[in-house]
Amino acid sequence: MNNYTPFCCRLVGIDVTANQEEETDKETFQMEYNREKDAWAFRTIDNKYWSLDAASAGVQARSASVTPQALFHLEWLGDGTVAIKASNNCYIFNKATGSLVATTEAVGEKEKFKIRIVNRPLLVLKCEYGFVGVKAKSEECCCNRVTYDLIQLEGCKDGTYNFKASNGKYWSVADNDMVMLDGDGPTPFIVEFKGNSKLTIKAPNGNLLKTEQNGLFKATGTEVNASTLLEF
Template sequence: MSTNGNANGHSHGEADVLQWKVGLINGAKYLTAETFGFKVNASGAGLKKRQTWILEQDTKDEVVYIRSHLGRYISTDKYGKVTCEKEADEREETERFVVEYAKDGSGRWAFKNRKEGNYLGRTGEDVQCFSKTVTDTELWVVQLAIHPQVNLRNVNRKRYAVLCDDEIQCKENVPWGEAGLIILHFHEGKYSLKTCDNRFLHRDGSLVSELENDAKFTLEIRSGAACGLAFKDCKGYYLTAVGSTATMKGGKNKAVGKDELFTLEDSHPQVALMSTNNKKFVSVKQGVDLSANQAEFCEKSTFQMEFDKPSQKWSFRTTADNNKYWALESFGGIQATCMTVCNKSLFGVEFIGDGTIIITADNGNCLYNKQTGSILANVENPESATRFTLRMINRPFLILKCDFGFVDLKSPTAAKPELVCSKTTYAVTFLEPLDDGQYYLKALNNKYWIVADDNSLLADSDTGTCPFLIEFRGQSLISIKAPNGKYLKGEQNSFVAKGEEIDSSTLWEY
């Protein structure tokens, strides 16, 4: 599965690495890479682009590289001078750091330069690397700079964590439904694992409604042969997948093995499709043939859409009992027979702008369903193709994020319930799907989103009157079209329905 903001992706450069996008905080200030002169300081007040770093884990050695948003790596010399100028093909021993963890339970990290043996630290806003010992100025809080809603995969079991009644179990090959969504809740330097029903994982494996100390974990990483994240509880034990049910809990191991290692991955959209020709759901209920013949939604009407970045196309995975991809067959039909993503299992998806989509197969033809419901890729003219409405079914709510922050109410107590896109902490926006492929959006104040006369966004309606259209634009990216026909646009100081085209300002991580 794909990565969450480069959080778990293999580099295609010279080094074989696992990557984590983070912010590094020391004394309430973020490590910052300036856009000029490759200068580094500790001046950032929040986690923005200049404060975002990539920790690259070496899969052959217990070291990390620290890469800036400019693609340059932190380095030091024997005098403790810190620079950030070298590119990937210039890295040497001076760019390698060993991670050590604070012994006070705070979860802070120290970065020791492999060659010089000195620790990365700060004095005021100056960053240096000359201390031979670790004090508070050499300890960094590591904040994951990724979308907080993820899928969690156990390295040893090779299974995804899902909510099962009152436990989280690492048991699914594919994390189907909202039960497979985990929110990484960051609070005062520690992380908690929150389920889709708003409960937190306790160290004893239970789920609790309040964020208590036993539900907070510090993060550690392991490089070398087994790479991944480990979660350490307040008693010094690591979360692991226990027993035949692979239940996540602490209290067993104080050392990290593969069962204590996890990777984070993007949650793919899982959808239901309905043909506009006959108002029937698309399914594989009758075997491997794809048909639009179900009057009622069923499990086999669920498909996971996975984005293929090189081709800019999508694959459609079927549910667990089949777990194969749609594929274009030689006779022009579509069957769920493909084990891997390849040309015949990739489809173009065009959002028409009215809540419907057109799907194009590898032969260049559009999908069309006959009166019997059978779906064929045999229509050259998109005007004659079948339109499908698409409903996302594994997201009861969205967490919307852009380059400037998260979407939330500007102030929960203000008289004007204005929405902004610059919050440093996440908030949820509830989805209410409509039959035509659009959605009503509701904020935490229990009010529906509306577009004001000046095109700003307010959460100020008691009823859903303002439908929005969600369009998938890539892995973990969507655009949102308002009723005025404009896209929601996020900028430094504005969140408005004024976007005319798809660009970075109209794309939202979700």
């Protein structure tokens, strides 16, 4: 997970900081969704969870289990960044020292983070009508396939993602808002997690990818609902 500034969050002792540019296992965190609280826990490589320290409002990785102080709410900001709200109802930001603290009540540039998927190089996407993949004898992307297609996911440092289809072509968006699998080069999409194994994908036109029962897969969605949520 990366901060909006060009630094990575990492574990230093028990403190979680964001003041270095290199990426190692210390900068990789497992996100675990809590359905009851609609919140997320962050597990470190040492199997400790991020937790809010009540005295300092700092974020430390010292909890052996998911306590109320170890749950955080994610607020997706629509531009590939996310704000993280701690159990004290304040947003996390990194101080000049790099330490992460939760003391602000509004989201500004310093409260923006980017989350980059590192363990999902291949995706299978499914909606209520079937699997997402290549429509037979065409370069259209459809969402009612009976069998799945493997989709290659490429994360970018600016927080966007590129999708490459099983035909070797990148996803693109046509003038009629159809998702096409015909790109020789990548098109940036924004991915937002919406709970356990659910996500939305925002196209460059600002709309969400929307599924239809007839298999049409178009960048026309304007709200998060059953037609714009994809299971991965």
